[in-house]
Amino acid sequence: DGGITQSPKYLFRKEGQNVTLSCEQNLNHDAMYWYRQDPGQGLRLIYYSQIVNDFQKGDIAEGYSVSREKKESFPLTVTSAQKNPTAFYLCASSYSSGSFYEQYFGPGTRLTVT
Amino acid sequence: AQTVTQSQPEMSVQEAETVTLSCTYDTSESDYYLFWYKQPPSRQMILVIRQEAYKQQNATENRFSVNFQKAAKSFSLKISDSQLGDAAMYFCAYRGLNSGGSNYKLTFGKGTLLTVNP
Numbered sequence: 730d731g732g733i734t735q736s737p738k739y740l741f742r743k744e745g746q747n748v749t750l751s752c753e754q755n756l757n758h759d760a761m762y763w764y765r766q767d768p769g770q771g772l773r774l775i776y777y778s779q780i781v782n783d784f785q786k787g788d789i790a791e792g793y794s795v796s797r798e799k800k801e802s803f804p805l806t807v808t809s810a811q812k813n814p815t816a817f818y819l820c821a822s823s824y825s826s827g828s829f830y831e832q833y834f835g836p837g838t839r840l841t842v843t
Numbered sequence: 844a845q846t847v848t849q850s851q852p853e854m855s856v857q858e859a860e861t862v863t864l865s866c867t868y869d870t871s872e873s874d875y876y877l878f879w880y881k882q883p884p885s886r887q888m889i890l891v892i893r894q895e896a897y898k899q900q901n902a903t904e905n906r907f908s909v910n911f912q913k914a915a916k917s918f919s920l921k922i923s924d925s926q927l928g929d930a931a932m933y934f935c936a937y938r939g940l941n942s943g944g945s946n947y948k949l950t951f952g953k954g955t956l957l958t959v960n961p
Binding site for chain 2: 774831832834836
């Protein structure tokens, strides 16, 4: 089955610790994205990557870091510098050319930092 | 910067009835895509329908259709014969095609929570 997997579904961390959220896709998509969802805020873009070994900051990149060493994988690290890390995180992917512009989403990871 | 506005935080509809969700957007671009995504309680984002701005014909997917008014920058979603499984948060999203390196990003509205009453 083709799709996007995010693990784990729920993640708990103590304040001051870095934590890495996993995102893997087998859709052969070039582009991958990380969004943060808070109640009443919709989805906000954290980082995106159009090709391997390249990524750009989105609208709320402060306190986050990413890597794109493989086409299939785009892990997100929430660092201790992120002031309000508790949120629902969604990973997405898409083709980067042609007419297929829609993004496909993973099931999300709920991160709680106490 | 593009913005997407969904002016209805919550809507409700009776089962089998029709409901329309509103979305407006602001852009200076001439070429772009618009999307409606559904997020049920499972929180999985599901694409409902998409519209290319250069197409005048409104997109339709089974019970879901849009009313795309480019000049007014309006993109409403109509759900016909509403079913209990349609209950979800619905997000309108914009993707520009003229913005160079940033033309892959989606800009989302804040969502409309749809309740379907039996």
